[in-house]
Amino acid sequence: MRFGFNQRCRDIVSNLAEVADAYFRKWFFATVFPHPSISLTWIFTLFLSPILLYRALGLLGLDPPIRWLGLSVYMASFGYLASLAMGFRFGKPVASFFFIVLLYYALKDRMSRASGYDIALAAVAFAASLFFDETAIFGIAIVLAIALSDIRRLWRLPAVLAFILIVYVPFSKLVLPVIYAKAGYPINGDYDMESRLSEIVALKVPWSNYEELFATTRMNTGVILADLSSISVLFDPQLSLWVIAPLILCALAWVAFYLPRGVKASPSSVPAYMFVLLLLFGIGFHSMLVFVTPHKIWGVYWYGGFLTLPWAIIVALGLNRANRILACAITFVLVVGSLHAFLATN
Numbered sequence: 001m002r003f004g005f006n007q008r009c010r011d012i013v014s015n016l017a018e019v020a021d022a023y024f025r026k027w028f029f030a031t032v033f034p035h036p037s038i039s040l041t042w043i044f045t046l047f048l049s050p051i052l053l054y055r056a057l058g059l060l061g062l063d064p065p066i067r068w069l070g071l072s073v074y075m076a077s078f079g080y081l082a083s084l085a086m087g088f089r090f091g092k093p094v095a096s097f098f099f100i101v102l103l104y105y106a107l108k109d110r111m112s113r114a115s116g117y118d119i120a121l122a123a124v125a126f127a128a129s130l131f132f133d134e135t136a137i138f139g140i141a142i143v144l145a146i147a148l149s150d151i152r153r154l155w156r157l158p159a160v161l162a163f164i165l166i167v168y169v170p171f172s173k174l175v176l177p178v179i180y181a182k183a184g185y186p187i188n189g190d191y192d193m194e195s196r197l198s199e200i201v202a203l204k205v206p207w208s209n210y211e212e213l214f215a216t217t218r219m220n221t222g223v224i225l226a227d228l229s230s231i232s233v234l235f236d237p238q239l240s241l242w243v244i245a246p247l248i249l250c251a252l253a254w255v256a257f258y259l260p261r262g263v264k265a266s267p268s269s270v271p272a273y274m275f276v277l278l279l280l281f282g283i284g285f286h287s288m289l290v291f292v293t294p295h296k297i298w299g300v301y302w303y304g305g306f307l308t309l310p311w312a313i314i315v316a317l318g319l320n321r322a323n324r325i326l327a328c329a330i331t332f333v334l335v336v337g338s339l340h341a342f343l344a345t346n
Contacts, residue, residue, distance in 0.1 A: 012176065013131040017090040041090055044097040045083050050075060052100045053312075059107035060313070061269050062320055069331040070316025076335040077312065078227050079305025081342050091133035092305055098129035099309055102139045102161075106146040109157045111269060123160050130168050138285060138306050140165065145278040145310075149270050196292040217287035223299040224283055228311045230337025272317040279310040 021040045028038050050071055057067040074080055083093035105122035108114040114122075122143075129136035140161050147158045199205050200213070286304045290296055297303040315334065319327035 012179075013128065014089075014091040014094070014133065017094070017132075021090065037084065041083065041093040045080070045093050049097045049100050052097075052104055053309075056100060056104040056107055057313070057316055059104065059111065059269065060317070062316055065324065066316055066320045066327065069319055069327055070312050072331055073315045073334050073338075074308055074312035076338045077308035078300040078338065078342055079302070079308035081339075082300075082302040082305055086302060092135060092302065095129050095133040095136045096305055096309070098125045098132070098136065099139055099142055099306055101125040102142050103146070103309065106143040106157055107269065110146050110150055114157070119157055119160060122157055123164060126161050127164050127168070130165075130172075135289070135303075135306050137165070138282060141278060141281055141285070142309075145274045146270055149274050197288070200288075200292070213288070213291050216291050217284060220287045220290060220298045221283050224286070224304060224307060227300040227338075227341070228307070230334050230341060272314060275310045275313045275317065279307065279314065282307045282310060 017040065024040050025038060028035065053074060054067050054071055057070050058064075062070065079096070083096060086092075102122055102125060105114055105118050105125075108118055109122075126136070126139050129139060140158070143158050143161055147156075200209070282304075286307060289303065290298060295303055300307050315331075319330060322330070
């Protein structure tokens, strides 16, 4: 448990969920069979997230085959697999699920299909995510990326989420510490991420810090793009192109035999460049987090897991314009490369 640290007092729901998960794992080991990674987070990662992401891709105007390909890229990514490998930690897996929830309702709002009830559910999801993990703020960026493609929608969901964030900041800084202190867990840690961020934004730190931040962002960007694109496969002697080429040929033969040809691509409801901008913003956001926190976890694994969502959407939108055989071949390479490279992270 992480009750003793300043920034962690806001993760109160995540802390309580980890306690419940510990009791669940104990019960499962005693009454069913020992499983090393069983966790309540599976409800969000293995069941709810794939179902909701599939429906969200449908709201983007993608055909079912392309939705499955985009979902495959997402579920084979470092970020998603890390949430399974680290299933005993609730913060980031559940925050990733709430990102998909916000994506889904933002797309419904973009298409004028969202009711007041849908907006309320999205608001509750965002408010809850703020008490799970610090990366939850990225949810606003997801909603803005979709709303900016239709400026008339800015006053609805984005405005509601901005109001929630404005209320949350003083609540987490002033009220939650008092609650923890009354409960017997006084704040005694030195992990004040908000103060470090505000000092950087207000230009109150030495210039050398900004040079270090730029270097961190540059190197982190390279690692993230390598993780997402599975480019490491090309340089791995154990899984070179000569090894996976027969697998690709078999996959192409299967696709050519079973999938219909000449499928016309359906237009997307949101331009692809909006998700490219979202990914670039996410890389900068992640680099800033890596810089101001002691968790120097570069790349997409765990701390940058939220970057896999815009990446999977970008890939799906790109595949939607490609020949179906080529789309399946590209997905196959991305999935195999990501699964193979992920082995080196554990």
